[in-house]
Amino acid sequence: xxxxxxxxxxxxxxxxxxxxxxxxxxxxxxxxxxxxxxxxxxxxxxxxxxxxxxxxxxxxxxxxxxxxxxxxxxxxxxxxxxxxxxxxxxxxxxxxxxxxxxxxxxxxxxxxxxxxxxxxxxxxxxxxxxxxxxxxxxxxxxxxxxxxxxxxxxxxxxxxxxxxxxxxxxxxxxxxxxxxxxxxxxxxxxxxxxxxxxxxxxxxxxxxxxxxxxxxxxxxxxxxxxxxxxxxxxxxxxxxxxxxxxxxxxxxxxxxxxxxxxxxxxxxxxxxxxxxxxxxxxxxxxxxxxxxxxxxxxxxxxxx
Amino acid sequence: xxxxxxxxxxxxxxxxxxxxxxxxxxxxxxxxxxxxxxxxxxxxxxxxxxxxxxxxxxxxxxxxxxxxxxxxxxxxxxxxxxxxxxxxxxxxxxxxxxxxxxxxxxxxxxxxxxxxxxxxxxxxxxxxxxxxxxxxxxxxxxxxxxxxxxxxxxxxxxxxxxxxxxxxxxxxxxxxxxxxxxxxxxxxxxxxxxxxxxxxxxxxxxxxxxxxxxxxxxxxxxxxxxxxxxxxxxxxxxxxxxxxxxxxxxxxxxxxxxxxxxxxxxxxxxxxxxxxxxxxxxxxxxxxxxxxxxxxxxxxxxxxxxxxxxxxxxxxxxx
Numbered sequence: 001x002x003x004x005x006x007x008x009x010x011x012x013x014x015x016x017x018x019x020x021x022x023x024x025x026x027x028x029x030x031x032x033x034x035x036x037x038x039x040x041x042x043x044x045x046x047x048x049x050x051x052x053x054x055x056x057x058x059x060x061x062x063x064x065x066x067x068x069x070x071x072x073x074x075x076x077x078x079x080x081x082x083x084x085x086x087x088x089x090x091x092x093x094x095x096x097x098x099x100x101x102x103x104x105x106x107x108x109x110x111x112x113x114x115x116x117x118x119x120x121x122x123x124x125x126x127x128x129x130x131x132x133x134x135x136x137x138x139x140x141x142x143x144x145x146x147x148x149x150x151x152x153x154x155x156x157x158x159x160x161x162x163x164x165x166x167x168x169x170x171x172x173x174x175x176x177x178x179x180x181x182x183x184x185x186x187x188x189x190x191x192x193x194x195x196x197x198x199x200x201x202x203x204x205x206x207x208x209x210x211x212x213x214x215x216x217x218x219x220x221x222x223x224x225x226x227x228x229x230x231x232x233x234x235x236x237x238x239x240x241x242x243x244x245x246x247x248x249x250x251x252x253x254x255x256x257x258x259x260x261x262x263x264x265x266x267x268x269x270x271x272x273x274x275x276x277x278x279x280x281x282x283x284x285x286x287x288x289x290x291x292x293x294x295x296x297x298x299x300x301x302x303x304x
Numbered sequence: 305x306x307x308x309x310x311x312x313x314x315x316x317x318x319x320x321x322x323x324x325x326x327x328x329x330x331x332x333x334x335x336x337x338x339x340x341x342x343x344x345x346x347x348x349x350x351x352x353x354x355x356x357x358x359x360x361x362x363x364x365x366x367x368x369x370x371x372x373x374x375x376x377x378x379x380x381x382x383x384x385x386x387x388x389x390x391x392x393x394x395x396x397x398x399x400x401x402x403x404x405x406x407x408x409x410x411x412x413x414x415x416x417x418x419x420x421x422x423x424x425x426x427x428x429x430x431x432x433x434x435x436x437x438x439x440x441x442x443x444x445x446x447x448x449x450x451x452x453x454x455x456x457x458x459x460x461x462x463x464x465x466x467x468x469x470x471x472x473x474x475x476x477x478x479x480x481x482x483x484x485x486x487x488x489x490x491x492x493x494x495x496x497x498x499x500x501x502x503x504x505x506x507x508x509x510x511x512x513x514x515x516x517x518x519x520x521x522x523x524x525x526x527x528x529x530x531x532x533x534x535x536x537x538x539x540x541x542x543x544x545x546x547x548x549x550x551x552x553x554x555x556x557x558x559x560x561x562x563x564x565x566x567x568x569x570x571x572x573x574x575x576x577x578x579x580x581x582x583x584x585x586x587x588x589x590x591x592x593x594x595x596x597x598x599x600x601x602x603x604x605x606x607x608x609x610x611x612x613x614x615x616x617x618x619x620x621x622x623x
Contacts, residue, residue: 025525029419030428036416037435040497043450044438046461050453061464109343112336119329124340131351133604137596139583140357144350160350163343193335222443225557229584240445244562247449268453275449282441290434298505 044283051075051273058269074273084277086235087242090154091221094238098158098220103213105163106171107205111197114175125172132165138229145230156230157223157238164219167212170296174208175201211296214289221282243278247271361594367587381594391595394578397571398555401487406548409492409499414541416496417503418529436497444558451490451563452477483568490563506540507533542619550610553602575599 045065050058054069062068078084109128113121135141141160150156178201186196202209224240231237237245330337356371361381363374385391416436423429439447454461455476463473476486510532518528557576564572573581575595583592611621 023525026422029422033416033419033423033432036496037432040435040439040493043454043493046454047450061459064461064465105343105346108339112339115336118333118336124344128343128347131347133607134355134600135351135596136354136357137593137600138579139589139592139596140354140360141350142584143357143589144353148349162350163346193333218441222441222445224443224445224562240443243449244445247445247452268459271449272453275446279442279446283438286438286441287434290437293437294433294501298501298508 047272047275050268051276053269055267055269058267074267074269075277077270078273078277083237083242084274087237087239090236091239094154094157094223095217095220097155098162099213099217101158102162102164102216103209106168106212107209109163110168110171111175111201114172115193128165128168142229151230152233152236154231154236157227158220161226164216167215171208171212174205178204207292207295211292214292215296218282239278243274246274358593358597360590361597363590365590367589381590382598385591385594385598390573390578393570394573394575398574399552401484401560401574402552402555404484405488405491408488409496410545410548412492413496413499414503414537417500418533420500420504421507421533422525422529433497436500438497439494440498442494444562447490447494448562451486455486477565478567480568480571483571487559487563487572491559502544503537503540506537510536539619542614542617546610546614550603550607552606553599
């Protein structure tokens with residue numbers, strides 16, 4: 001924080017002290033950045049446009065970035081589909097339970113191994129880091145997951161990937177950088193390590209816990225491959241798995257969707273509406289959480 | 305302060321552990337070790353236990369007999385893997401896709417970071433950054449869905465526009481060369497903004513008085529970028545480059561699997577998708593495990609070489 005403030009102060013003194021003109025280079029930079037931003041944003045507009053456009057507009061291929069003949073029937077169809085809600089619920093469970101488990105494990109490990117006086121911490125850290133570069137590979141891991149009886153259970157989507165070594169490193173760096181004097185003062189007062197952790201370290205670490213929690217939450221929400229490997233029971237499909245079957249399929253939903261003929265052509269509108277439904281939760285939380293993501297990346301990048 | 309004094313000896317205990325016995329040390333730090341137990345259990349079961357399965361790479365693995373009962377065949381599985389041209393195709397495609405992605409993504413990321421660093425309107429900068437980071441948080445399933453909607457030959461938005469302007473449709477997803485293009489574009493779209501953070505982080509440490517001094521000496525904007533900003537992120541650039549190179553043989557499975565299709569399989573089949581098809585779909589556990597092991601060993605060799613190289617040219621190592 002201190003560093004950011006210093007930078008802002010320096011920037012201010014620069015813009016007031018050393019007056020800089022808004023030159024040709026600035027024009028080029030601003031225009032290019034606007035172009036890049038539009039490219040980043042356009043595909044999202046495209047999705048919304050298709051999902052909200054009328055059937056004929058989509059069929060005659062006139063839709064680009066804004067909806068034509070606004071029509072929400074695609075969303076109505078999607079939101080009436082029992083399977084979508086089922087997999088939405090599965091993904092919510094995976095995200096909440098997975099993030100909880102990951103945070104507890106990662107925080108505990110990062111805190112314990114950030115204590116410079118803990119005998120054996122280097123060995124434990126090294127054993128964790130080693131797995132970043134070497135592992136059994138997907139088949140041996142698959143057999144272990146099968147061996148512990150997780151196949152076709154939602155837990156298989158988060159338990160096998162519960163600790164990310166990268167997130168562990170970010171957190172350990174953060175704990176190490178907390179001022180030692182705080183902890184020493186508590187220790188002098190006779191506090192145990194557990195009391196220090198719960199009364200001093202954790203309250204001070206809420207920003208980093210939020211950051212790492214969000215990293216985990218997004219990765220669980222988006223997880224596709226582990227779910228595909230371990231979940232074959234269609235009633236336990238996660239949202240990404242369901243979305244994939246909808247996107248590559250030409251037919252939309254069994255269940256009680258539509259209801260009239262059962263077999264209906266999956267239009268582009270329906271596909272894009274389901275993409276929107278799967279993405280909107282992330283888009284809603286994104287603006288508020290963005291600063292935490294960036295903070296986490298910064299800590300991680302300073303001492304990788 | 306006077307009240308706290310009698311308790312001081314407990315604090316000192318922390319620093320005389322070396323004189324204690326093994327069990328006494330464990331007991332002294334019981335809480336910290338207790339906290340480690342769940343993590344150790346996780347790593348033993350899900351990260352280290354699978355390493356035992358690597359034995360399958362040296363066996364004619366039989367699911368009914370298990371690893372203990374299966375027959376050891378030495379390096380026969382590796383010979384079979386290396387004799388298969390599909391394996392070399394997957395290796396080649398992995399290298400090609402990684403290399404082309406890096407070739408464009410790497411300099412573009414630095415360019416965008418430099419441009420963002422020059423923006424002085426904080427509101428504009430924050431908004432642009434928010435928009436640029438967004439694609440990083442979108443799943444590959446969604447990206448592939450959007451890409452199909454944009455790029456498909458039949459009804460894809462981009463081809464609709466091309467045709468409307470009088471051109472002929474481009475097979476972005478079904479022609480092998482165009483598919484590589486699409487793959488690279490999707491990867492750049494997803495990660496370019498997020499990649500700038502590391503450079504912007506390096507630039508927050510730059511002493512602003514350098515810029516002011518340069519300005520007073522009459523340096524132009526371009527000169528200030530070339531002679532102050534760039535040297536400031538040089539070591540980050542080198543580190544990122546070396547990290548990128550060290551990951552050349554590694555490729556995430558989501559992007560090639562979800563963007564790929566039967567028409568372009570000769571370009572989209574990479575090591576990860578090949579292992580998946582061989583191991584999970586065709587249940588040839590021995591071969592899939594052998595390829596995984598081969599990939600791990602190559603990765604470690606490249607990593608060590610890259611690390612040595614970084615240190616040799618006077619930069620920070622990456623291990």
